[in-house]
Amino acid sequence: MKPNTEYPISLATFALNKYFVKNINKQETSLEDFSISNDHPSNINDHEHPNLNIYPFLVNLSPHLKNASHSHILDPLKAFPLRIHFLLSATGDHTKLVPHILIDNAIKTVIERPLLEIEEYNHNLKMVLVPMNTEESANIWTALKCPHRMSIVLSIDIAYKGSTDSS
16 A cells, blocks of 8 residues: 555555554564554444554644745645644453553554654654543544544654755
């Protein structure tokens, strides 16, 4: 699967999928078999095998990057660095704490490597875990109109690094 590089949400989601598949089982507690999905949380079945669902739910301009160079005004991805909030929710066998292990490993993975270079598409991702209180979490799940699941919010700043061609 190739991302549509014209759309930063597609590119960030694609990069996160690869990132978590490659790094999540490098933690102390690993899961032999887990999948990653990008579906609306209401479409995820809690009784399926271990799954980490990565769902983008909020997009706006990155406040830290909006003063960056806007020399590529015709390309929105290059001109407007974005902040994309993803809801990472885990499912699996609760009796074996599978959702807890998946979320814990995702958190550790982000903490160990919060910057991700997407060399083939010439972009950088900066990942930050977003702390939420009970009310904020309840608001997200109420807005999504589905039952609460073990989850975290991950904020991604995606920015174009600049042209690599010599023309």
